[in-house]
Amino acid sequence: MQHAPSTARRTLLALTAAAAFGGFAATGLNLMLDAPAGAQPPPGMASVPAAAALPTAVSGVPVPSLAPMLKRVLPAVVSVTSKQRVRVNTPFGDDPVFRRMFGIPQERIAQSLGSGVIIDAQRGLVLTNNHVVEDADEVSVNLADGRTLKAEFVGSDPDTDVALMRIPAQDLTAIPMANSDRLQIGDFVVAIGNPFGVGQTVTSGIISAVGRNNLPGAGFQNFIQTDASINPGNSGGALVNLNGELVGINTASFNPRGSMAGNIGLGFAIPVNLANSIKDQLLAGGVVRRGTLGIDTQDVDAKIARGLGLAETRGAVVTRVYPGSAGAAAGLKIGDVILAANGEHIDNAEALRNFQGLQAANARVTLDVRRDGKPLQLATGLREAPKALQGAQLDERLGGASFAELPESLRRQGLAGVLVEKVVRDSRIARTGLRDGDVVLGASSGEFSDLTGFRAAMSAQPQQLVLRVLRNGRAYNVPMR
Template identity: 80%
Template sequence: MQHSSPPSTPRSSARRTLLALSAAAAFGGFAATGMQLMLDRPAAAEPAPPATAATVPAAAALPNVVNGTPMPSLAPMLKRVLPAVVSVNTEQRVRVNTPFGDDPVFRRMFGIPEERIARSLGSGVIVDAQRGLVLTNNHVVENADAVQVQLADGRTVKAEFLGSDPDTDVALMRIPAQNLVAIPLANSDQLQIGDFVVAIGNPFGVGQTVTSGIVSAVGRNNLPGAGYQNFIQTDASINPGNSGGALVNLNGELVGINTASFNPRGSMAGNIGLGFAIPANLANSIKNQLLAGGVVRRGTLGIDSQDVDARIAKGLGLAETRGAVVTRVYPGSAAADAGLRVGDVILSANGQAIANAEALRNFQGLQAPNARVVLDVRRDGKPLQVTTGLHEAPKALAGTQLDPRLTGANFAELPESLRRQGLSGVLVESVARGSRAAQSGLRGGDVVLASSGGEFSDLTGFRAALQGTPEQLVLRVLRGGRSGTLLMR
């Protein structure tokens, strides 16, 4: 039977609003546990469960009408949104090690295979129905040999990997399927603390699941182990397997990509209401760059900086112990063009407070090359505002571009997750066998911490340290947790 609603009055409107908020908040109790942010990655995809039928307890039905007022429901919005959230299944071939290495006789005697298949589960979001574009987390599909996507209607299709950005944990795939549904994107910059949000994904492989809560904070950038950060924090339950799923507002628009939840006791200890999502605007920017060239480009000021401690604050006449003090300005950099000097203290960038050197680096890593940046600076104790356009940060450099003695080696920026563990320097991405660099003992996977040309924090600094072509080139290298020196000949 259809029930008509009584005419709207201020009292009835207030009652509907209260019921709507209560009902939306009630959805948050349906999920169980959260993932822990690990030191080497923000979250882990859920290992695939055994192929057994899952049973889901039936939920009690709510009445359609209470005291003549229709009960609010998220069901109409979810009917539009759920078809756009998919399950992501990955397979990876993993080498099986034995105490006797690759001895084939030992393997045959004990039936030990050379490889095994590791499977994991995650979630994804269709953001372009015509082109079949799906956003997910990088850690969901990282190193996968095969990726399949299961749609909400039961179809399973093989996904094509288009690219990823490990430092923001965003990956892009394409699926060859018709009649897809996409989620429209909201402007996540307009998200406010207290806004209601709904998280959708496939936790623990039980099937598509909805939880809800509010936005607890925006602009979170102080989490251990993650890369460049600008997280939305929510108390909506985000569980193992939810990674890569959708965080939507009550209009059914995508505000974020679920990436992790935090629990110091581990992922199986239970949800404590600390979930994190990548803002939709950031994920969309990464998507557009991956589509355009398969590579994410970032801006940089071209400086080295350090935290402002109590001693520095007193010496520079600062009222607060916060900010990033400039310790080096590289020639030809955006900072040099803007007139920044050693000793300047950067307190904010584009109105965003800069607490320390890590916060400044995080801010730069989320900006595009040529982005305009307004810096609030203290110079000799006096306020100063500096406006500049960023230059593009190099992602990789060949050894031949730096010094002939490094021929055969390729260098890359350190993953931001390693930097948040306290490492600084550059990564040796690869070394060609028999090359000049290899003959001097340099190996792929080494981290170069310093050189005879001086210390540095990134590729820009590494290149600057070698500009003088030192007579002897000595590298301080971290390998397997131990540091040592190499004389490059």
């Protein structure tokens, strides 16, 4: 649910799955692009009367129409209603007398709308965006034939904004999937969803670009860009080709004045090949496992390019190779510059991280490298990136806390480090003041940028361990005892 931005926020462009969801916000950060075109409250507006039908032929010549294709596809696109119980705070805390006197409830129900796509009629599988259902206590699906069904949450991947649900229904219609790797700029596409809660809506356009991965604020990216209108409420809906095949899951729109200002022809969708890969992993184990090279890198600037004898200022230069990592097995060395991975250009360190985040845990990767100014090609199999670590495994002073990778949306804000996922109440580390959701930026044991680096830094076991912690925009030091 997206609320109208304040004057200060209008100076920023936001693209974050959670921002379009208001009370459902997972990160709630102001980013540089518009919020995902996702959940919106039902506006209660009257339905718009249908326009008069166009003639099927003019002077005996048939008029082209998308209607036959849409008749097959529309039943597979659903509306998704999410409800979340939100606690209502008062100036007097939880005083029951005050609540009774002024009729203030302990909680309220926040309701938001999005869209979804039936991809498997036999199993009742529905794809949508993570930000449409994130933190929801109850999710229901409204079918095109009028049925309303309670949805079962199967799993989600916040870093690609993909979620999977299951509905217990018969006589469903599913959309066949296309190969999104074959999309070309200029291909015609149709977007289907439930914008602003007005009801199922169809818009059309072309593919404006493919492989967009430089949008600040989103997670791992490989977006399809389209000029088909994508507005709030369209999130999780279908982007289809003229054969009625699913090519993408609509997820975000761009507008410098905020999502409530409407569409200006810059919409983004998750390629169906990526969404399908995430779906398979969620069905197999409920979690998404990603591969990593196990290296630290930084951008190649003009000074580094001159020092390394590079013809152009681009690439990711290796600054650290962790022992036992895929990068070490490949033979990567400090000072190597990675210019491409599996043929995909790597312009900077963020592009390399994005590439790794879209790979499976055991994916094979071929790297185009410059070493001492000479071209070199290295091949390796990625190794699974750790998702979380228990503090006690790293240092007894961290016992009672678990640490996880930062959400990729936070990394695109410029943050580096690890997330404090959970702190056990009354544990040793809880008494130091560490809290759930804190971001550990650094430590006296050494520098790090992610969970792999954090584990390596903790191996130093310093006599005095101090964590540099970020909370609510403030950074401060927390001594571990």
